[in-house]
Each structure stands twice: as structure tokens, then as C-alpha cells.
Amino acid sequence: MGRAPCCDKANVKKGPWSPEEDAKLKSYIEQNGTGGNWIALPQKIGLKRCGKSCRLRWLNYLRPNIKHGGFSEEEDDIICSLYVSIGSRWSIIAAQLPGRTDNDIKNYWNTRLKKKLLGKQRKEQQAQAQRARRVSNMKQEMKRETDNQNLMAAAAASGVNTPYWPLEYSVHPMPVSNSSIIDYDLNNQTSFTSMLHHPTIMNMTTNPLSMVSNANNIFQGFENFPSDLSELVCENQQVMNRTMDGFYGMESIDMSNGGGSTITTTSTESNSWGDMNSLVYSPLVSDYEACCQQGSIIPQDVAVFEESRYFGTQMQ
DNA sequence: AAGCTTCGCAACCGCTCAACC
């Protein structure tokens, strides 16, 4: 048995609203409010509309201070960021953007932002493939360098680990908060591991958006990070496998087993934003839902929640 | 200029959740 219809469909007008209908609805709500009952509202004011339709019209169009179109870059970033973190919770996303409605944001995402990001991602993939080819050529060149071979052989013979990084890259100044600098020794495992726990790196690995939305500069925040080094990072599988799963790939959570395991896919394996659901339903969502259920978080708190996630602090 | 395709947006549909009885 299905549920009873909310209104008599036969006597209800559908389709676009006329200016007269808009005026009736607007003036009534401005004077009397909704009365907490949308279903009864159309009858009260003599509108042949479904209550749900009235609600939608008011919320998405007639309500004061509604903005339409003209999304700014900042708004784009917020939408993308929240979408990647919490998925298509349009009402929550809309709560972060004053004057925007969930419907507007949803439409904007589906018609423009998704394509925009897809384009960026494709460009990045092409660039990545190009980098891989260049690095491959470079490695072949390096193999021919007998001096280096001798050095490595000598190092191996003496029990010294072969450096992962060319000397000029081995110590890298890492910007940290408050403008201070830490020098990480990339040939020192402890130091390197420590670098990987740098908030910026952590953000890059836990927040795929920082890679997607900043695809033009995947090492954003590392102004002094040599661009060639990023190529080496990609190529150095030994380091990658041990420490940076998900660095160039994207980490997603397998919810089929309770969200407990992490599946890492490379961006070439999962290269469609149509497949973005695999990215977005992170543990954050279940955490978020749990908090909502406990009443300890309201939608407006989502930004704070995000911050707490990225910086590893606990919600109050 | 006409026909066709694509795009953007408003509105609808159906589902879930929570309040109320």
C-alpha cells in the first residue's frame, strides 16, 4: 500500500508559476507566515497548487535575499570542497552559502561545476602521463651513467642505503604554519615519514579535493618544492607503496564492509567524476551523521566539522 | 531561415524522517 497523495492531483495546477500566483503566495507569507502547514496553505489563499509546490516556490524563488546565478570562485570552492567531503547534501551545502538554495546549487553543480572539474582532471591526467614518459626517459639516461652505477654499487657493497632522491633534492624546506620552515631530509626515513605527517601533506592525502581543485598545482603550498621532484615522487614506487598510498591515487572507503577498509585507486583507474560517489562517502559522513543524531552538530557546523577532520581535532 | 541539438533552470516526484496521535 502506497502512501496517500498529499493533495488532490486532479484539481492541482502544475507547471510554471504565473506572476499572479507568485504575488498571492508572497504577500500571504510575508503577512501571515507559513503557519507551519504548507498543505493547508494553498487552500487558505485560493491557489490551485500543491502545498509542496508552494513551499518549493517560496524557498527557491520568492523568499527574500535569494541570489540567482553568478556564482563566485569562492562559492565554487566551497561547493566542491563540501561535495567531496559530504556528497550531495545540497541543503547542508546551501546552509554554508547565504542566499543560495539547495536547488540552485544542485543545478549549478550538475550543469557546470561537475564539467569544470572533469575538464581539470582530464588535463591533469594528460600532464601526468606526459610526466611519466619524461621520467621514464630520464631514468634510461641515468642508467647509462656508469659513475652513478659505480657509486650505487659501492654504496650497496658498504651496506649504505641508496638514496631515493638526488642530492640537490634530499633536503627540502617545508613551509609550516606561522611561516616557520622545517627542513625534511628526504633520504632519511624518519625525516621523510615526519614530512608525510605534515598537515599540508596530510591534507593532500586525506582530502582528494586539494588535488582535484588545485590540479594545476598539485604541490600547492610547497612553493619551493622542485617540480621535478614531483615527477620523482610519482616514479619512485618503492617510496610510494610504502608511504604514500593515495598520494596521486584517490583514497576511497569501502562501505560494503562497514567502511572499515580503505581502497586505493589510481586516478587513471577511476578517472570519471561520474564515479565520484566513490570519493565522497568518506568516514566523515558517518561521523557527521552520528554527530547529527547525537544533536552535537547542526548543519551550520559543517565547516567546523571539516576543519576538525583535517586537523585531527575533536568536535566539542 | 529552418531544423536540430545542447544547455540551464524551474518544477515535480518519490522517498525518508520526525512529530504527533
Next chain:
DNA sequence: CGGTTGAGCGGTTGCGAAGCT
């Protein structure tokens, strides 16, 4: 405690405008 109802939400559809051939 279960059933009913309305609010709210996200996915989808339909239509008009714009762009293209």
C-alpha cells in the same frame, strides 16, 4: 508502540532559450 501525516530532501524530468549546422 505503531500508524499517519507533513516537512524536507535529493534525483529526475520537461521546457524554453541559446547555439550550431
